[in-house]
Amino acid sequence: MFLADRLTLDAPKRTKDGYMAVRARVARTGLYDYAGYEVDPENKHGLRDKAVVKVFRPGDEVFNRESIHSFIGKPITNDHPREGVTADNWRDHARGTIMGAVRDGEHVAFDLLLTDKEAIAAVDSGKRELSNGYATDLDFTPGTHDGIAYDAVQRSIRGNHVALVDRGRAGSSCAIKDGLPVCDAITADKLDRLKASLTNDRKDGTMPHTLIVDGLQVPNVSDEAKACIEKLQGQLKDTAEAKDKALADVATLTTEKQQLDAKVTTLEKQVADAKITPQQMRDAAKAYAQVCDKAKALGVTVSDEMDEPAIMKAAVSAKIGDAAKDWNDAQIAASFATLTADVKAGATVPHGIIQPLATDAAGIEAKAFEDSVSNLNAWRDKRDAAAA
Numbered sequence: 001m002f003l004a005d006r007l008t009l010d011a012p013k014r015t016k017d018g019y020m021a022v023r024a025r026v027a028r029t030g031l032y033d034y035a036g037y038e039v040d041p042e043n044k045h046g047l048r049d050k051a052v053v054k055v056f057r058p059g060d061e062v063f064n065r066e067s068i069h070s071f072i073g074k075p076i077t078n079d080h081p082r083e084g085v086t087a088d089n090w091r092d093h094a095r096g097t098i099m100g101a102v103r104d105g106e107h108v109a110f111d112l113l114l115t116d117k118e119a120i121a122a123v124d125s126g127k128r129e130l131s132n133g134y135a136t137d138l139d140f141t142p143g144t145h146d147g148i149a150y151d152a153v154q155r156s157i158r159g160n161h162v163a164l165v166d167r168g169r170a171g172s173s174c175a176i177k178d179g180l181p182v183c184d185a186i187t188a189d190k191l192d193r194l195k196a197s198l199t200n201d202r203k204d205g206t207m208p209h210t211l212i213v214d215g216l217q218v219p220n221v222s223d224e225a226k227a228c229i230e231k232l233q234g235q236l237k238d239t240a241e242a243k244d245k246a247l248a249d250v251a252t253l254t255t256e257k258q259q260l261d262a263k264v265t266t267l268e269k270q271v272a273d274a275k276i277t278p279q280q281m282r283d284a285a286k287a288y289a290q291v292c293d294k295a296k297a298l299g300v301t302v303s304d305e306m307d308e309p310a311i312m313k314a315a316v317s318a319k320i321g322d323a324a325k326d327w328n329d330a331q332i333a334a335s336f337a338t339l340t341a342d343v344k345a346g347a348t349v350p351h352g353i354i355q356p357l358a359t360d361a362a363g364i365e366a367k368a369f370e371d372s373v374s375n376l377n378a379w380r381d382k383r384d385a386a387a388a
Contacts (some may be wrong), residue, residue, distance in 0.1 A: 012114075012123065018098075020114040023358045026132055026162075027108035029059045031150055039152060047151060056143065056150040059156055063103050071101040071134075071159030076112060078119045079132060080163040095119040098162060112162065119164055131163045184269060294340035312336040 012022040047053050061067060075085050076096035082230035085093050095116035102109055114120050137151040276284075291308045295315040302311055309329050316324045316335045324335060 018117075018120070020120045021099075022112050023109050024112055024130065025104055025107040025109045026130075027057075027062055028106055028224050029062045031055050031145055031148060039138060040140075045151075049142075050151075053152070054148065054150040055138070055152045055154060058152045060146075061154055062108060064157070064369045067157040067159075068101045068103065068108055070157070070325060071098050071110060071162075074098050074159050076119070076159050077133075077163045078116070078122060079130060079165055081161075084133070084135075093161070098159070101159075109176060112163065114164075122164065127164060127166055129165050131165050132161045133157070133161045133163060166217050271381070291336075292342045294336075295345040297345055309333075315339065 012020045015021055027136065032055045034053045036047045036053050039053050039055060040047035042048070074097070075090060075094035076098065077085065077093045077094045081089065081093045083089070095113060096114035096119065096347070098110050099113050100111035102111075114123065135156075137155040139155050139246050140151065141153060142149065142151055143153070164291055267352045288308055290313050292302050295302055297317060300311070300315045300318055302314075304358065309332065313324075313332050316327070316332050319339055320335060324332065327335070359383045
């Protein structure tokens with residue numbers, strides 16, 4: 001029969017290598033109460049329907065040298081495996097080792113060494129209860145201990161592993177801490193009975209799985225169904241992750257497109273605002289011609305390479321001298337306006353390429369025609385006078 005003790009991990013220490021070490025009082029002698037169906041599930045001894053069955057654990061069994069030493073070197077597991085730990089599955093289940101097992105007063109104490117990072121992290125996160133896994137024989141010979149009757153005796157205790165579990169049967173009252181009482185052996189007959197009922201007469205004796213599917217427990221799942229379900233769950237997870245990534249990519253591209261659209265609209269507006277109209281060209285030409293005329297009126301020579309600020313600066317420098325050498329454009333413009341306040345624009349011939357824009361072409365043509373007519377009439381008048 002396989003038994004499971006329940007105890008709680010407390011006050012562990014760390015080694016310099018990061019391992020977790022602790023001494024735990026894990027067993028004691030005495031009487032233990034069990035439900036009848038836990039120790040006699042098939043009612044072979046007429047105990048199945050009893051509310052309480054007392055099981056005696058004598059000192060010669062608890063402190064038996066072979067029993068104590070049977071735990072040394074056995075693995076610490078993270079939760080109970082579905083089967084006992086052997087050389088065939090040790091690599092899959094072992095997360096540490098029982099380094100020693102000794103008698104400690106009326107208790108048996110184990111020296112536990114956790115060497116797996118994830119198991120140590122689980123302890124740090126609050127997973128502190130332990131469950132001893134071992135085999136024993138129940139001797140259904142009644143007797144008394146300290147005047148109290150019992151129904152069975154544990155014999156031939158053989159250690160297999162110690163499991164780190166979220167919640168043990170005895171709870172946190174069983175502590176790995178010197179000076180405190182510890183709880184002890186709980187028979188695994190109940191586990192055997194549950195295993196028998198769940199296997200549904202499977203010849204291989206293995207226990208079917210219980211899976212969580214969409215938050216619901218699905219019991220009695222075979223190995224093949226478990227593998228298939230887990231594969232489909234993995235595919236669904238991958239599909240969901242791919243969908244989330246695709247949606248994130250679409251959102252990113254949408255945002256980038258919106259930003260580009262905003263930039264294009266802004267640039268188009270800037271180009272439209274910067275476009276020079278014919279009226280603006282005429283106004284600019286007129287203003288340039290006026291500056292040229294006023295500068296020339298002050299005796300400044302204007303070249304084709306000079307723009308309005310350069311022309312005004314040359315005029316101001318000519319009149320003001322070094323006092324204006326550090327002036328900015330606004331100061332130059334103000335000084336130029338003052339110097340040319342009494343100068344009328346158009347007093348000189350319009351400059352350079354501005355002349356065609358600043359001159360009335362139709363007026364020039366009409367004037368030229370009038371001059372030719374006058375010249376012709378003058379020649380005729382002279383001829384008529386000579387003939388007379």
